[in-house]
Amino acid sequence: MPKLSPADVPEIKLDSVALAIEASMTREQRRGLFEKPGRVVVAIVELTSKTYTGHAEDEDKAPSVKVRVTGCEVARTDEDATTLREAKRAMYRGRQIDGTLDEVGEGPMRPDSQLAGLVADKPTEDELMAHKRAVEERNRAQYVR
Structure with missing residues (x-):
């Protein structure tokens, strides 16, 4: 792989495969994007x-x-969307402080310090695993009858 000089900044191009996005959206969200142009959904993505x-x-x-x-x-x-927008704003403020942007906004400077409180009412990994086991047990019990 060629090495970039410190002055080189590669252009980013988004691949057309969007299966991860489609799989994470509800039927209503997909229909809403189609039926109401300009509609916004908020997401966390991994690239x-x-x-x-x-x-x-x-x-x-x-x-x-x-x-x-x-x-x-x-x-x-709406609460999840608000949480993600708050995290985005906090990261934006961090870029401003790092010198990437010009102005510094108000509020917390580290998004990671805020996310724990914002997601406190969401299921944990252990709760998800317990739920999956319970569903499997219910399904097995239905077939045994």
Whole structure:
């Protein structure tokens, strides 16, 4: 893989595979996006680099990398959407403080310090596993009858 000079900033291109996004959305959310142009859903996404394009040193083209959404969860309630927007604003403030942006906003500076409280009422991994076991047991009990 070619090395980039410190001055090079690759262009990011989004891969067209959106299965992770589609799988995380409800039927109503999908219909809402179609029926109401301009509608917004809020999501957490994971991006994975899949391919890159490099050029010869004397080429006047910027390097690029194609990324694919490989993980996604879409907010299903207004409260979840508000939580994600707050986390986004907190990360934005962090970029401002780091010098990426010009102005500093008000509020907490570290999103990770806020997320624990914001997701406190959401199920834990242990609760999810217990739920899955209970569903499996119910399904097994139905077939035994």
